[in-house]
Structure formats: structure tokens, C-alpha cells
Amino acid sequence: MTVRDHFGETMTADETRPFITFYDDTTGERTELSYVTSANWMNKTANLCVDLASLEPGDTVAVDMPAHWLTATVMLGCWMAGLRIAHEPASVPVAFTSADRCRSDKALAADEVWAVELAPMAVGLRPGPAMEAGAEDFLAQVRGCGDFFTPPAPVTGAEVALTAMPGRGPKELTHDQVMSAAKDRAGEMGVGRDERVLMTTQGRAPLDWLLVPIAVGASVVLVAGDGSGADLAKRAQTERARLIP
Template sequence: MTDERPAPAVRTVPAALAAAVAADPTRPLLTFYDDATGERTELSGATLSNWISKTANLLIDGCGLSPGDVAAVRLPAHWQTAAVLLGAWAAGLAIDPGSTSGSPATDAGTTAGGTADGRAADVAFVAADRVGGAPTSASDVFVLGLAPMAMPMRPAPPPGTVDYVAEVRGHGDHFAPRAPTNPTAPALGPATHEQVIATAADRASAAGIAPGDRVLIDADALPDPQDWLLTPLVAGATIVLVRHATTDGSVTERRIAAERVTRRLPAG
């Protein structure tokens, strides 16, 4: 029996993002909650695109990187992580998949010479509690404090590292790649763009996520960006990402109503 499911309409992550933003640049594309701090940050497609462009310009113009270089990302699921990942993909970089989730302990063994899959990392983005896990091969290490309202780090990051939020703001709001992203180029480790797009499309189909859905996602339960970022993005859905989610069911129900949530991941 042949697989009669239609192939995804896009084959790269930047193309999936462009399609999502083009549907309505003003709609909330990613809304982030942190129930431990009370933060709520809402980003339209246009606003998220600005952060992505700034990140891509930081990598190309600021760091002198080129398509095919590797970014090690040691960050939890967060709206700033979305900007870093999508910005790196826009710049043509591959992401080290062994460092996109989990606790600082999960990064053990990936620092000497590079990444979990053995390649040397050219740049690293690390949370403030994971600075020690940055690959030694990375020429530039950007630290993210993940503070509400994207405030700069206080105190400043350790010597030899740079505050991502403070640095990225100085770069341009628009980014034009030198060439379109190659669908067969690595995106997450050895997985190519077209492979991660296909995986995201399959997961969206299995979860019943359709264009226009508003998906509530538990960031701590689903720290893999393939789940919390790419699956809804490729499906044409928008994201409500919750970190440190409250166990108060009444708060969750009010949030579902206020955000007009139509799907939940994990299903609940």
C-alpha cells in the first residue's frame, strides 16, 4: 500500500515561517506564559519576524558565520528560544539537537570539542544556568537570562560571553539570505529541513492540528522544538506556550477561554 498523504506544501523551516506570517502578520503567532513569574508575552508574526531577522543578522554580520555552520542551543522552550532557533535557520545554520531541551545535567558530555552528535559548534546560545555547558569549540557564546519583557541580564554574563538580548537589539529588523535555504541541508543535527518539516506535518496530523488552530502547549512536558515550535508552525496553527504551568485547573480553563485555544499538547 502506498502512502497517499499529501507532501507538506513547504520544504524548509524559513518557508514554513513565511507561510505562517503571510496568513496574517498581525495575529498573535506565539503567546508565552511563565506561571512562575507571571510573565505574558505576545508576539505577532511581524514582531517575531523582527526578532528572527535580528538574530540572523547577528549571526551573519556580527559573528561572520555562513550557511552550514552549527549553533549549539542550550535553552528551554521559551519565546526567546523560538527567536534563536528560527533566526539560526533563517541564516542557514544547523542546530545541535542534543542541547535544545532538558536540564543542565543533560548537556554533560557535549562540551569537549562540540556537540552531542560530534560536530564542532561555531556559536552557542545558553541559558544563564547552563553557561558551563557551552561547547568549547564555539567562538561566540550568547547567554540568555530569559527575563520578563526581554530585560538585559542583571548581573552581566560571565567574561567571555555576551548577553544575547543586549547584543541582538542593535541588529537590523530585516534579513535577506544570500540564497534560499536548501531543503536537504541539515536543520536539527543530521535531520534535514525537509525531514523535520515532514516529521512536524506527521505529528500535527496525528494530534489533529489544522490551519487556524490555537494550540496550548506545556513547555516543560514538550521541550523538543520539533513539538512545541515546528509542529504547530508547519500546520499553520498559532502557539500558546506555557512554562512552569500552574496546577490550578481553573486558571488553565480561563486561559483556554481567553486565548481561544482549540487544541492542547500534550492532549488533556
């Protein structure tokens, strides 16, 4: 099963339940997306990848963005379109970066850069490095993309999801392997099925904040930065979530 298949199972059971709630206390942002709203963003992103970025199933892209609800949108949309995401900098046709990272190693290794403005309520790029570099404006374009997506070719669990992996282990991981790792990690973290959990972005890889919730049909409250114990405990109570240190 693909990442999207696992996501779809939970959405089918209750499409209106929250999938990701994102807080950034430096800006005052609180953004919450249900499973069905997230799916709409995924469809639009997948259509952007195929129709505007001219990507095909099996192509490799780079994603250089912090833990954020828009990062979830980009990664899940890319996987829906049958694309591989490079973990380490690699020569790729397209890179998706947050607006402040458009000159990173991953972005510079790409033929085309799509910059994502992460500022709250942003509808497109603001003046800054991304505009100066001539990056494509993700938010300005993705909203006009279709709400439904049909992949050009079927995507299966045996397709590669992650490539250019670091270390001495496998250099590629399939959708099946990624979701198996997410289920194992959910066990390590103690995240149960249908649970609502809260965690900070500090030191968290997408495996923890994105794939673990999908693997067990959970809901995640993601707080930017490292937070503070008292604030996080109060927020977890308000959000009816269990705090994961």
C-alpha cells in the first residue's frame, strides 16, 4: 500500500476529523486541516507536479522545508503523483523549498525551484530571496490546480518513495518500507490508532510528525520550535491531545 492508500483508509472512516493542527507562536498562527481538506491540497499539489512542473511517475524531486502543514501537503502530493523524494541533495529536475531556503544545496541542485511561502495567510511569495532567485511561486499556482487527481500511471506500494538516503543502509525505500517503518516508529513512540497527539517540531523528522499519524490513523498537533513544558501541557489539554516529549 502507498502512503496515500494508508491516508485514504482513515479518511474513508471519518473524513472530517483533524489530520494536522499547526501552531507557530512566533507568528500567532494556528492552522488546522481535516483529512478531507488535506486530501484536497494533496490533489492540487499532485496536479501541479504533473501539469505545471511536467513531472512524470518515477521522477525524483527534492523537498527542503521545515516541519509544517504545507510541507505535509507537498510531500504527500509528490507521492500521490508517483514521485520519489530525495533525502540528500541530488541532481533533480524540481525542488520544492520554503521561501527562505531557495539557495540551499538541495535547491541549487535542481533545474527548477518551486518556493513555498510559509508566512501565515500568505497567498504567494513575498519580496525576498525566492523572488530574487526567480523561483516559481507554489502558493500562487497551486490554488488554481484541479481538486481531483488521477495519476498518469498506477502507483503501488512497491514504488520508491524515498531515495538518496544517507548512511550505510538502503539508498532507496519503497512506500511499503516507509509505512512499515512508520508503524514500527508509532510503536516506539506509543502512538495508538485514532489517537490525537501533540509534539514540537524540534528534532522531528517527517517519519515522526507526518508518517506515524498516517500509519495508525492518528491526528497530530504540531508546534513549531521547542516550546516549553508548561505551555505544551496546557495546549495539549486544550487540544485534547497527548503530549509526546
